[in-house]
Amino acid sequence: MSAMTHWTLERDNDGIAWLVFDKAGSSTNTISAEVFNELHAALGELAASPPKGLVIRSGKENGFIAGADIDQFTQLKTVDDAIALVKRGWDAFNELAATPYPTLALIRGFCLGGGLELALACRYRVVVDEPGTRLGLPEVMLGIVPGWGGMKRLPRVAGAPAALDMLLTGRTIDARRAKKMGVADECVPPRIMMNTAKGMLLAPPPARTLPFPLSLTLHPWVRPIIAAQARKAVAARARREHYPAPYAILDIWVKHDGDALAVPASDPSSIAKLLSTPTALNLIRVFKLQERLKSFGREDSATAAAHVHVVGAGTMGGDIAAWCALRGLSVTLQDQNAERLKPAMQRAAKLFADRLKDPRRTRDALDRLLPETASRAPMSSSRRSSRTWKPSRSSSLTWKPRQSLRPCSRPTPRAFHSSRSRRR
Amino acid sequence: MAQPVFVVDGARTPFLKARNKPGPFAASDLAVQAGRALLLRQRFEPTDLDEVILGCASPSPDEVNIGRVVALRMGCGKKVPGWTVMRNCASGMQALDSAIANIRGERSHLVLAGGVDALSRAPLLYSEKMVLWFADFAGAKSIGAKAAALLKLNPAAALTPIIGIMKGLTDPMVGLLMGQTAENVAFRFGITRCEMDEFSARSHQRVLAAQKEGRFAREIEPLFDNKGNLYDADDGVREDSTVENLAKLKPFFDRKYGNVTAGNSSQITDGAAWLVLASEAALDKYQLPVLGRILDSEWAGLDPAQMGLGPVHAATPLLRRHGLKLDEIDTWEINEAFAAQVLGCLRAWASDDYCRSELGLDGALGKLDESKLNVDGGAIALGHPVGASGARIVLHILNVLKRTGGRRGLAAICIGGGLGGAMLVEAGRA
Numbered sequence: 001m002s003a004m005t006h007w008t009l010e011r012d013n014d015g016i017a018w019l020v021f022d023k024a025g026s027s028t029n030t031i032s033a034e035v036f037n038e039l040h041a042a043l044g045e046l047a048a049s050p051p052k053g054l055v056i057r058s059g060k061e062n063g064f065i066a067g068a069d070i071d072q073f074t075q076l077k078t079v080d081d082a083i084a085l086v087k088r089g090w091d092a093f094n095e096l097a098a099t100p101y102p103t104l105a106l107i108r109g110f111c112l113g114g115g116l117e118l119a120l121a122c123r124y125r126v127v128v129d130e131p132g133t134r135l136g137l138p139e140v141m142l143g144i145v146p147g148w149g150g151m152k153r154l155p156r157v158a159g160a161p162a163a164l165d166m167l168l169t170g171r172t173i174d175a176r177r178a179k180k181m182g183v184a185d186e187c188v189p190p191r192i193m194m195n196t197a198k199g200m201l202l203a204p205p206p207a208r209t210l211p212f213p214l215s216l217t218l219h220p221w222v223r224p225i226i227a228a229q230a231r232k233a234v235a236a237r238a239r240r241e242h243y244p245a246p247y248a249i250l251d252i253w254v255k256h257d258g259d260a261l262a263v264p265a266s267d268p269s270s271i272a273k274l275l276s277t278p279t280a281l282n283l284i285r286v287f288k289l290q291e292r293l294k295s296f297g298r299e300d301s302a303t304a305a306a307h308v309h310v311v312g313a314g315t316m317g318g319d320i321a322a323w324c325a326l327r328g329l330s331v332t333l334q335d336q337n338a339e340r341l342k343p344a345m346q347r348a349a350k351l352f353a354d355r356l357k358d359p360r361r362t363r364d365a366l367d368r369l370l371p372e373t374a375s376r377a378p379m380s381s382s383r384r385s386s387r388t389w390k391p392s393r394s395s396s397l398t399w400k401p402r403q404s405l406r407p408c409s410r411p412t413p414r415a416f417h418s419s420r421s422r423r424r
Numbered sequence: 425m426a427q428p429v430f431v432v433d434g435a436r437t438p439f440l441k442a443r444n445k446p447g448p449f450a451a452s453d454l455a456v457q458a459g460r461a462l463l464l465r466q467r468f469e470p471t472d473l474d475e476v477i478l479g480c481a482s483p484s485p486d487e488v489n490i491g492r493v494v495a496l497r498m499g500c501g502k503k504v505p506g507w508t509v510m511r512n513c514a515s516g517m518q519a520l521d522s523a524i525a526n527i528r529g530e531r532s533h534l535v536l537a538g539g540v541d542a543l544s545r546a547p548l549l550y551s552e553k554m555v556l557w558f559a560d561f562a563g564a565k566s567i568g569a570k571a572a573a574l575l576k577l578n579p580a581a582a583l584t585p586i587i588g589i590m591k592g593l594t595d596p597m598v599g600l601l602m603g604q605t606a607e608n609v610a611f612r613f614g615i616t617r618c619e620m621d622e623f624s625a626r627s628h629q630r631v632l633a634a635q636k637e638g639r640f641a642r643e644i645e646p647l648f649d650n651k652g653n654l655y656d657a658d659d660g661v662r663e664d665s666t667v668e669n670l671a672k673l674k675p676f677f678d679r680k681y682g683n684v685t686a687g688n689s690s691q692i693t694d695g696a697a698w699l700v701l702a703s704e705a706a707l708d709k710y711q712l713p714v715l716g717r718i719l720d721s722e723w724a725g726l727d728p729a730q731m732g733l734g735p736v737h738a739a740t741p742l743l744r745r746h747g748l749k750l751d752e753i754d755t756w757e758i759n760e761a762f763a764a765q766v767l768g769c770l771r772a773w774a775s776d777d778y779c780r781s782e783l784g785l786d787g788a789l790g791k792l793d794e795s796k797l798n799v800d801g802g803a804i805a806l807g808h809p810v811g812a813s814g815a816r817i818v819l820h821i822l823n824v825l826k827r828t829g830g831r832r833g834l835a836a837i838c839i840g841g842g843l844g845g846a847m848l849v850e851a852g853r854a
Contacts, residue, residue: 330499332464338646338654346652353650367456367497370464371648 022059053201065115089148136172143280152258159214318344436697442544474532479515479539517814538698548585603677606762631801693807732765734844735836754830760802825851
């Protein structure tokens with residue numbers, strides 16, 4: 001085996017090659033120039049003695065591939081650098097797509113941007129049915145376009161309408177939706193993911209084809225019609241001079257079948273023009289700030305809290321409570337009487353149903369959210385006594401929400417108080 | 425005498441009357457909503473429980489071991505065993521008794537035990553004829569065979585489901601509806617329609633009075649459904665259930681000429697009730713308060729056709745074992761399955777003949793003071809979610825003792841199939 005730092009390549013006894021992406025020096029898989037070089041080398045090695053099939057999977061616990069290494073974009077100095085960056089990925093994934101042996105991406109956890117473009121260059125995609133599995137092309141949210149083949153290949157597996165929705169909004173989909181849309185060929189639980197990957201390659205099924213009506217959406221005569229519809233939706237949200245990326249995606253798909261490199265430099269959809277506006281750099285900055293904010297959350301011990309007590313079931317308090325329950329915390333939501341809790345509980349039930357879809361997960365979220373009233377007189381006597389108990393909650397938390405945040409007790413700094421008076 | 429078992433706390437849902445369609449909550453929803461609120465105010469973690477035991481007469485097919493389902497849903501964690509017990513109308517009392525046995529055997533120290541049923545969600549079943557037809561249809565391979573099977577479908581059988589709850593309320597040995605066994609008891613002791621209706625009207629009045637004074641509030645945890653509705657009170661009780669109005673109802677079980685009506689029977693209801701039971705060691709470990717103690721319990725069997733007299737057969741040996749007379753109990757709860765059946769129990773104790781022939785006593789045990797019986801009303805007004813009732817009356821009797829300063833209480837329940845259950849409790853720790 002050649003010396004690779006980010007990938008490992010192994011062949012099993014059945015002649016299946018396993019290419020595992022485990023980016024060195026990083027907790028998350030992102031795609032850099034070096035990663036492409038090694039992928040090219042690995043594919044060259046496989047070309048020398050073709051395997052029965054190739055599985056590409058992640059060696060990281062947290063997901064498949066988060067996308068391109070964002071720092072590459074901010075370090076670009078010239079337009080030529082940018083074009084070279086796009087070309088590198090476009091060529092690498094075309095090479096992957098052209099292999100004579102079947103290829104399969106085994107996707108568990110996030111699979112975003114360049115990660116999904118890599119997966120789309122494989123003949124098959126197997127997604128693991130877990131809440132953490134999310135597929136998407138969020139480039140548009142950074143003001144750039146998925147130039148490594150995503151604009152070309154996603155419409156071919158999902159049909160133009162669904163693909164454009166993902167491309168233009170950056171919205172991600174879960175494993176089941178991926179299977180339903182045709183982005184994935186199989187959606188399986190972790191326990192059979194390896195068997196599925198291997199089984200598909202040992203007896204490769206015919207490549208999926210789009211159902212006839214959806215295949216029409218790719219026809220050169222139909223594309224402009226669909227793009228015009230999509231453009232209206234885009235225009236309703238932002239003007240081209242402020243947010244050129246979605247317009248560029250539509251142009252590149254309609255006129256150049258998703259090949260960003262084919263766009264003349266003078267065209268407003270060209271890479272050169274996209275990078276000449278400050279939009280992309282500003283959006284990348286926003287993205288990095290968001291990531292930084294999220295990392296604070298991971299460091300802060302508050303996120304290790306198991307229970308949150310929310311005082312005030314108004315719109316803000318109720319929704320904070322619901323959100324905490326949605327994210328797996330146990331929550332008590334308190335207000336003066338049960339009447340005030342009713343709308344909050346109704347909104348929470350709707351939020352859980354909309355977000356979680358699965359009825360069991362919806363039920364579990366509802367079970368975590370417990371409405372409490374402060375003014376049930378006969379009960380309060382026993383509760384008052386409960387307040388004098390020392391908290392027994394033996395978690396590692398720095399705060400004791402259950403007992404310390406009882407009505408009339410001194411508010412603790414971490415309590416989420418929602419002020420009714422500020423609601424207009 | 426075996427060591428007492430302590431009751432730390434308890435809670436129940438409001439009892440929601442079945443209104444001819446599935447109610448807003450599944451049995452597990454009821455048990456979870458009451459149980460999680462109860463657990464939240466304890467000094468221990470839900471994961472500190474040694475086990476969760478839930479009585480349920482009719483769990484739905486997707487929650488057969490409902491005790492385990494709700495333990496997990498209440499956040500007790502995967503390591504706390506949860507299980508389900510079934511003794512028809514006394515399933516909730518059986519759950520308490522199973523907890524008591526394990527605490528006395530020192531297998532458990534801290535147990536959440538209770539009962540639940542969502543009778544409004546009792547299933548509709550296909551008749552045997554239809555089940556056989558489905559089997560034939562599924563077995564038919566060719567389109568022709570399927571068509572032939574379709575022709576054999578009897579639309580009447582297909583559209584006439586068996587009402588699951590009527591099956592459940594029919595004694596499988598003697599083929600009598602529960603209400604017909606109450607008619608038997610009424611016939612045996614000459615209990616009149618008017619007496620039944622008076623008893624029932626009083627049950628409604630007592631529940632209304634108790635609601636007015638907030639006596640149930642300390643044991644009820646309100647329920648919220650997903651549509652923003654709140655259920656915070658027992659909803660089967662009626663202001664207009666007077667003797668005059670009850671007298672207008674038609675007999676339901678023995679049609680036309682019977683005496684037992686829907687009005688002098690318990691209601692079909694959804695509800696859950698829980699108690700936290702602890703050993704003395706657990707009291708000390710977690711410094712738990714004590715609502716009362718369960719001193720002893722007793723189960724008895726009798727003629728299924730007279731099942732309503734079960735409380736007499738279970739409570740009598742309990743009283744004798746502790747050397748207690750009827751009037752040495754400060755407050756009584758006898759579950760009101762039927763007015764005829766509760767009144768029958770009182771007549772049986774007052775009858776020399778019955779006490780001699782059926783209980784092996786020398787003579788009548790005595791007269792039970794009705795002012796001490798079901799002081800806050802009972803299942804005729806509140807409803808009888810069968811699995812929950814046995815736990816509810818034990819919880820409520822402890823709350824009554826606490827409120828009135830009484831010492832001893834006895835809770836007893838009749839059980840479809842010819843059984844009776846009883847528990848002797850005392851207020852406080854000592």
